[in-house]
Amino acid sequence: MPVRGPLRRFTVGTATVLAAATGATFITAPNASAEPVNTGKGGRATQEGGGARDGIYAAARIQYSGSVAPNGGKGNVTSSDVNWNPPPCWYAPYLGAKDFKKEMSANLEKAINTPGMTGTPGAAISETQRHYEDEYGWTDTPGYKDYNVAKDGEGMFWAGVENPNEPDMLKRSSCTDLPFWVDNGEAPPHEDAVTPEMLAALAYQHMQLPDTKVRLAPEQTTKVNLPTWAWLDKAVFDEVQATAAINVPGFALTATTTAKPVSLRLEPGTPDAETYPASGECAIGTDGSIGEPYAKGKADQTPPCGLKYLRSSGDGTFDLQATITWEIAWTGSGGAGGDLPDGTFGTTRAVTVQEIQAVNR
Structure with a gap:
C-alpha cells in the first residue's frame, strides 16, 4: 500500500525529501512532469508527455493525439462549469523494478552523503532505504525486498505525476506518497491512480477548437x-476529438474526448x-x-x-x-x-x- 501522510518538501540534489507532520522525514524519487511535447507530426499534432530522462520516465509518457494545442500548450477550451478542473496530479506507472532500484538507490546515496543529513533526516533516509530493500518495510507498512527486482517485468512502481497546467502549486505537488508497486493486470491500490476519466479530462484540457469565424x-x-x-x-x-493515452508494458489506458x-x-x-x-x-x-x-x-x-x-x-x-x-x-x-x-x-x-x-x- 502507498505510504501516506501530511508532508513538507525540500530538495537534496535531484531527490525530494518529504517531512511528515510528526517530524519524521523520508525521501522519494522526484515527481515526474506530464508536460506534453509536440513531436511535429502535422497540424493535428501527436504529442508525448514529459521529458524522458534516461528514457524511463513512463509516468510522464502520456501521448496526446487529434486536435490538440501545438507545442504542448494548454488548449483553448473554457469549461462552462467554473468549479470543474482537470486533475492537478495523479499516480501512474513510473519505472520497472531494476530501473527504479537504479534511480532510487542513487538518490538515497546522494542524500546520505549530503552534509547535515544526520539526526531525524538521516534516520528517515535509512528508513526509506529499508522500505525498498527489506520486505518487512518500516512502521506497519510492508516493504519490498531488494526493490522488487525479483519481479522485474511483472509490474511497475507507480509514482506521483504533476499536471504542469495546474496553476495552484500546492495542488500540483500534492501527490506525495512514496512510489508503490503494482503487478501487471492488477488495479492500483490508490484512489488517485490514473483512470480513463482522468485521461479524458487531460485530453479536454489540451483540446484545440477551431476559430469562431462568424x-x-x-x-x-x-x-x-x-x-x-x-x-x-x-x-x-465538424466534431473535434482529442485523445490521451498511456501505454507501457503491462498497462494501457486511453480516453477520447469529443x-x-x-x-x-x-x-x-x-x-x-x-x-x-x-x-x-x-x-x-x-x-x-x-x-x-x-x-x-x-x-x-x-x-x-x-x-x-x-x-x-x-x-x-x-x-x-x-x-x-x-x-x-x-x-x-x-x-x-x-x-x-x-x-x-x-x-x-x-x-x-x-x-x-x-x-x-
Whole structure:
C-alpha cells in the first residue's frame, strides 16, 4: 500500500525529501512532469508527455493525439462549469523494478552523503532505504525486498505525476506518497491512480477548437437600426476529438474526448443593441449550420441569427463577441465514458456602426 501522510518538501540534489507532520522525514524519487511535447507530426499534432530522462520516465509518457494545442500548450477550451478542473496530479506507472532500484538507490546515496543529513533526516533516509530493500518495510507498512527486482517485468512502481497546467502549486505537488508497486493486470491500490476519466479530462484540457469565424452582413461596417445577419456554414462545425493515452508494458489506458458544436452566442459589445433571437443564443440547425446567409432582398427582414445596433460607435468600434458552445463527451478503456462540462471558445471582432445620413431637399 502507498505510504501516506501530511508532508513538507525540500530538495537534496535531484531527490525530494518529504517531512511528515510528526517530524519524521523520508525521501522519494522526484515527481515526474506530464508536460506534453509536440513531436511535429502535422497540424493535428501527436504529442508525448514529459521529458524522458534516461528514457524511463513512463509516468510522464502520456501521448496526446487529434486536435490538440501545438507545442504542448494548454488548449483553448473554457469549461462552462467554473468549479470543474482537470486533475492537478495523479499516480501512474513510473519505472520497472531494476530501473527504479537504479534511480532510487542513487538518490538515497546522494542524500546520505549530503552534509547535515544526520539526526531525524538521516534516520528517515535509512528508513526509506529499508522500505525498498527489506520486505518487512518500516512502521506497519510492508516493504519490498531488494526493490522488487525479483519481479522485474511483472509490474511497475507507480509514482506521483504533476499536471504542469495546474496553476495552484500546492495542488500540483500534492501527490506525495512514496512510489508503490503494482503487478501487471492488477488495479492500483490508490484512489488517485490514473483512470480513463482522468485521461479524458487531460485530453479536454489540451483540446484545440477551431476559430469562431462568424460571417456577417454587412461585414465590417453597419448602420444604426440596420439588421446585421450572422451565420456559420456547416463546414465550420465538424466534431473535434482529442485523445490521451498511456501505454507501457503491462498497462494501457486511453480516453477520447469529443466536442460537438451546439450553439453560437452573440454579445454586441454595447447595451444599445438588440440580438436575434433576443437571448443572443443561435441554435445549430438540422443541417449543421447556424443562422442563415444573407441574400439580396433581405435587408428589411429580421435575421434568424444576428443583431441590430441602436446607436453609432462614433469614432471607435464595438467589440462583437461570438462564442460557440461545444457539447463534450468522452469514451475510454473498458467501455467507460460519460459527459464532461460544455466547453466554450470565442473570438472578438471590431464593428463600426455609422449613423444613416439623411439629406433634406
